Amino acid sequence: xxxxxxxxxxxxxxxxxxxxxxxxxxxxxxxxxxxxxxxxxxxxxxxxxxxxxxxxxxxxxxxxxxxxxxxxxxxxxxxxxxxxxxxxxxxxxxxxxxxxxxxxxxxxxxxxxxxxxxxxxxxxxxxxxxxxxxxxxxxxxxxxxxxxxxxxxxxxxxxxxxxxxxxxxxxxxxxxxxxxxxxxxxxxxxxxxxxxxxxxxxxxxxxxxxxxxxxxxxxxxxxxxxxxxxxxxx
Numbered sequence: 001x002x003x004x005x006x007x008x009x010x011x012x013x014x015x016x017x018x019x020x021x022x023x024x025x026x027x028x029x030x031x032x033x034x035x036x037x038x039x040x041x042x043x044x045x046x047x048x049x050x051x052x053x054x055x056x057x058x059x060x061x062x063x064x065x066x067x068x069x070x071x072x073x074x075x076x077x078x079x080x081x082x083x084x085x086x087x088x089x090x091x092x093x094x095x096x097x098x099x100x101x102x103x104x105x106x107x108x109x110x111x112x113x114x115x116x117x118x119x120x121x122x123x124x125x126x127x128x129x130x131x132x133x134x135x136x137x138x139x140x141x142x143x144x145x146x147x148x149x150x151x152x153x154x155x156x157x158x159x160x161x162x163x164x165x166x167x168x169x170x171x172x173x174x175x176x177x178x179x180x181x182x183x184x185x186x187x188x189x190x191x192x193x194x195x196x197x198x199x200x201x202x203x204x205x206x207x208x209x210x211x212x213x214x215x216x217x218x219x220x221x222x223x224x225x226x227x228x229x230x231x232x233x234x
Contacts (some may be wrong), residue, residue: 011206026188032174072109118159
């Protein structure tokens, strides 16, 4: 019990004192996850919106695929990205393996299906609700899509936050493609695994507390945005 209490006490001091190693790891974690989510949103939002609004052959299969990919095993994604970026892989010439860029790519692949699937559901629901009204206004596809995206902006932001929550907590894929290299690719989740195995519980706990705060903040933001969206449509 004394060791447990001492570890928490030291972890608190690391956080309050803005320990340089702690700050560096948290900053890299945020950089990688935010970059991955922004890139994923740029691809997934229009993709999900298009699938949700338009009807085309094979649409059902695309929806099933998007929903299935939401549960992609991170270690499998990490393995695939590793093979692509390794020296013998098709992208090996760029030297991206064991860099933050490789970690961003892995998280990007994990986040895209989540944001796309949630966006598809949001846009499809809104399209069913406003279809007759948009037809009465003789709105074109672009106008209709822009209207639906704007009206569903809070729910879409919730989808993006869900993607960020997946990215910031990811460990398997980033460990495989990043290598957990000190001062280069060490992020919160991989550092927690390493420091725990080394017995450095104070730093592991400090990182864990920061990760919990970030996750709680994301979930709280998503909940508030969802409540705001429901009130607007009530």
